[in-house]
Amino acid sequence: MHTKTIKQLAEGLRAGTFSSVELTQHFLSRIEKFHALNAFITVTQEHALTAAQHADTRLAKGQADLLTGIPFAHKDIFCTTGIKTSCGSKMLDNFIAPYNATVVDKLHQAGAVLLGKLNMDEFAMGSSNENSFYGAVHNPWHDNVVPGGSSGGSAAAVAAGLAVCATGTDTGGSIRQPAAFCGITGLKPSYGRVSRYGMIAYASSLDQGGPMAKSAEDAAILLQAMAGFDEKDSTSINEPVPDYSSQLNQPLHGLKIGLPKEFFQHGLNQQIALDIDAALNEYRKLGAHIIELSMPTLTLAIPAYYVLASAECSSNLSRYDGVRFGHRCAHPVDLTDLYLRSRAEGFGTEVKRRILMGTYALSAGYYDAYYLKAQKIRRLISDEFQHALTQVDVLMSPVTPTHAFTLGEKAADPIQMYLEDLYTIAINLAGLPALSMPIGLSASAAGSPKLPVGLQLIGPYFSEAKLLNIAHAYQQITDWHQHIPTGFE
């Protein structure tokens, strides 16, 4: 049951082949069996079985949605009443949110069955899931390898068949990079497409929630339930949500694919370059034309991103003060001591680095040199994307410069970790939608294990339907998205 698509499961539920309770029990037993992956922070067994019973009633009454009765899980960044929302941090280890995120409400209304909350890098800061207070997540494809981050628990859970699909969030690649490392399909929607209400903030002008699933078809169904205007999010865009599933089968004949050459230069693993060539050949077979482009400012996306994201993080995380919620140190001698020690004890090293960096970049005398400069580079990068997307329908690139790396390999050097985000972060600066999907299974070098490789599709604002269509067309003529890691069949 854990290898089936949402549509197949929905058919099974309607045909009475299995009930939602049976389906949910199946996934709960897999979560228990594979708990060593550490994909979940909280498993909501009782809650899930109750939700599954409600779903079965809805199904029996013929009032069901496509997602009704489908077991899924939330990244532990989405606030849930009655269930802990930790954001991967000791700071929020005791936090039960007083309200639901809009995305949580929407999926609840759709009747999807919440299995639990997924592991992640602390406050979504990281590219390996090693920055979680609850420990690293293991990649189902190889135990000694990272699943990527920050939505590492989401990617690992979907790849291992511990949930049919999952929510993720993406500030600099946190949906796309783990999707690539774990061989699943993930979509970062346009900024403003999915409500950020109740989604714990890291860098507010970059954060965006999105679907993580086994295929573009499943991602389309999950996005349909997540997307839409929300009064409660002041940055939500009031733009109609198209029917994503109905546009999946549009022909690609005449599609213009742009390849920004800066995405294929030094640092890109040769095997990944070969896998991408093979994927592009499949698109040629579907009638697409490939056009090479240049976007020279892309190379400055990493420094600009780490200034802006750190600045926004230092501001957003100032709310964790040990007074109104979250961790408080024992026996504070005065108010300053309470702040200093509560924050020192509650935050992990990477979060502290970014708070310090952001505080520095925003401090008097340095604002122009770092923050303002980064905002100007953001404009140039955004303009380059806008210009490129007038010449082509979609841009394609690698998702990551390397295959998933070994646990601990980059943990000691933050700069090495930041360079992992080379191909994903520019898209967040521009606010565009981008999708990651599996296009190969290869070894980074002779003797290394075979690991998934991803391809990134980048489109204009609100082109999610087109990106899902382009990915779906590829998944109709290839089977990379159907591969299952050994031991998880």
Next chain:
Amino acid sequence: MLLTTNDVKKIAYLARLGIEDHDLEAFTHDLTNMLTLMTQMNSINTDAVEPMAHPQPQNQRLRADNVTETNQREHFQHLAPHVEDGVYLVPKVIE
């Protein structure tokens, strides 16, 4: 070095973030590397470029001036580490 351990101490205090003395060297080293990476931004001239704060160029949406929230004082204070008589308790600020 772009930064000294003293600079990092000052920044940490601005952020009200306690840093142990034995961690100062490592943070100074990492932040210096981050700043070195960021100096790459100076490789291009951006004098004529307008800064971009946000991906969607649109005005802040306004709403009608109606009360939409109810008082949930107890519900919210339930989360706090230390509350008494409806107020959040912190160490004494004024003698």
